[in-house]
Amino acid sequence: MRAQPKASHYIGGAYTESQSGTPFDSLYPATGEVIAKIHPADDAIIAAAISAAKEGQKVWAATPPAERGRVLRKAAEILREKNHELSVLETLDTGKPLQETLIADAASGADCLEYYGGLAATLTGEHIDLGGSFAYTKREPLGICFGIGAWNYPIQIACWKAAPALVCGNAMIFKPSEVTPLSALKLAEALTEAGLPAGVFNVIQGFGDVGAKMVAHPDIAKVSLTGSVPTGAKVAALAGEYLKKTTLELGGKSPLIIFDDADIENAISAAINANFYSTGQICSNGTRVFVHTAIKEQFLKRLAERTGDAVLGDPLDEATSIGPLVSKAQLGKVLSYMQIGQDEGARLVCGGGAAKVDSLPDGYFVQPTVFADVKDDMRIAQEEIFGPVLSVLDFDNENDVIARANDTEFGLAAGVFTKDIQRAHRVIDQLQAGTCWINTYNLTPIEMPFGGYKKSGMGRENGHAAIEYYSQIKSVYVEMGGVEAAF
DSSP: OOOOOSSSEEETTEEEOOSSSOOEEEEOTTTOOEEEEEOOOOHHHHHHHHHHHHHHHHHHHTSOHHHHHHHHHHHHHHHHHTHHHHHHHHHHHHOOOHHHHHHHSHHHHHHHHHHHHHHGGGOOOOEEEOSSSEEEEEEEEOSEEEEEOOSSSHHHHHHHHHHHHHHTTOEEEEEOOTTSOSHHHHHHHHHHHTTOOTTSEEEOOOOHHHHHHHHHOTTEEEEEEESOHHHHHHHHHHHHHTTOEEEEEOOOOOEEEEOTTSOHHHHHHHHHHTTTGGGGOOTTOOOEEEEETTTHHHHHHHHHHHHTTOOBSOTTSTTOOBOOOSOHHHHHHHHHHHHHHHHTTOEEEEOOSBOOOTTOTTSOOBOOEEEESOOTTSHHHHSOOOSSEEEEEEEOOHHHHHHHHHOSSOOSEEEEEOSOHHHHHHHHHHSOOSEEEESSOSOOOTTSOBOOSGGGEESOBSTGGGGGGSEEEEEEEEOOSOOOOOO
């Protein structure tokens, strides 16, 4: 099984290869086999990407916004036409089940390109009447933006960063995670096919050292990272040293609060989506599930029954609902937290260890796991696990659960389930999280801004809000009369 690209990098509208450096492997998590070998970017590749982006950005910034929009919408059409091919590639690279990647990856990336393509001609400034004289504003590009992707949603994240950057007239150099390096190259192909000028979107590969060189490069105007809090802190520190504009979408330990009047089946569906979708590898997951004591045992019983219906297996089989974790390292991390939960005294409701798939004995599979009687100070309730581990915590009082939900360094997401609409809004208003849901969880339409409070990041992706982070306002005062001076 192979998914080897034509070359490791995509610069100036074409594939190109590094001439130095030790290649690294891209693995299929269901088998552990190598599906591609990728060369990290050397200094020559970085210089070529910067040069191509500088030239491409000049052309792109001079392109009428409506035309930019047509290019993005055409790229969206291309992604949709190739959705099955791209979904298979994403499954091979991430291990996520094909039933997920067919609807949640390239397809959502296409939605993003289409949305910003539709906004292109609307990105206008304003006229300010000053009583005779006047001022006006115009929105201008930043220059070259550097995007750093995460491994859980490779092509979606690439689109979330590229689309608003490009519609504002910027160029982008994108570095995928070294764990999932493949699909961003296909996005670059689609953009070129759609008519994007050479050099406006480039892909380079590598590890943290490549990212650090790019962040520190004087020609990079903006850095956008999706990743962990420790990585975000390093990027923010380096970007701050060089006064780069920065957007960070980081991790979370988000609360999902289920009141006693909630529709239990819907709440369980949300808890499943918030913990087991993509094998739990989603930054916004609601991994602290606060359940009112009046319905706790009913909730746990039904959750265990439905979790037993999960289908672990070949990710390329559309009947599979849970695939492997993305890597051996992630497997080890998640298994260690499953043991920590048991050692801390949480009640193991189901799961709790590695899973065996007979046809894929070398895959990185774990059991979807539910812990009950979890206390706020347990590590499984405090630390981001990034795997299918759901912690149920008890509560009786609304004010108490709000305080406990907010007692974390994170603030990416939160959810509330209740039939009392006044309580729903009252609770959401007090939760310290940037992205919230009422009676659902983890739906992230491109029209809605996405991002976090506290250590979960800075800035916003998606919606009109993202435009503010990929453009700058120029104010122009126009004097229509004379100019007075003291002398």
